[in-house]
Amino acid sequence: MTVPPEFADMHSPLDAKMGFELLELSAEKAVGRMPVEGNTQPFGLWHGGATGVIAETLGSLAANAHAFAHGKIAVGLELNATHHRSARSGWVTGTATALSLGSRIAAYQIELVDDDGRRIATARLTCQLVEEKK
Incomplete structure (x- = not known):
């Protein structure tokens, strides 16, 4: 599966600043990546905040793919x-x-790995499905 057309241009300014790339998206699974360069803490290591950003972005996009099918947002x-x-x-x-x-909650486990396939972090995101306020 690739990225559905309705999500192809869905990017936030934060995603752009951090170099996030969405590679695959469905309600069941989302895959994306971010460069380590530019997303490190003062000691030159991958920043824990970057972990939060990529985990939240991937889980939220997948949850919205699920929510949109129900006429809601996540x-x-x-x-x-x-x-x-x-x-x-x-x-x-x-x-x-x-x-x-x-129908009201979507939960995801997000596994982050480096270029060698070694696990960097494991995250979990829970989203609520709600009616979009216009």
Whole structure:
């Protein structure tokens, strides 16, 4: 699966600043990546905030793919992450996999890996499906 046309141009200014690239999207799974360069903390390691950004972005996009099918939008309720190791260069790739796709809640596990496939972090995002306010 690739990125559905209605999501192809859906980018936030934060995603652009951080170099986020969306590679695949469905309600069940989202894959994307961000460069380590420009997203590090003062010691040159992948920043924990970057983990939060990529996890939230991937989980939210997948949750919205699910929500749109129900005429709703998805908004984040809770994000948590565990950092296992860091990266100093290359790319961090994230894969958000649906844990639960309900009519009011969607939950995802997001695994982040470095270019060698080593796990950088594991995150979980829960989103609520709501009516869009116009």
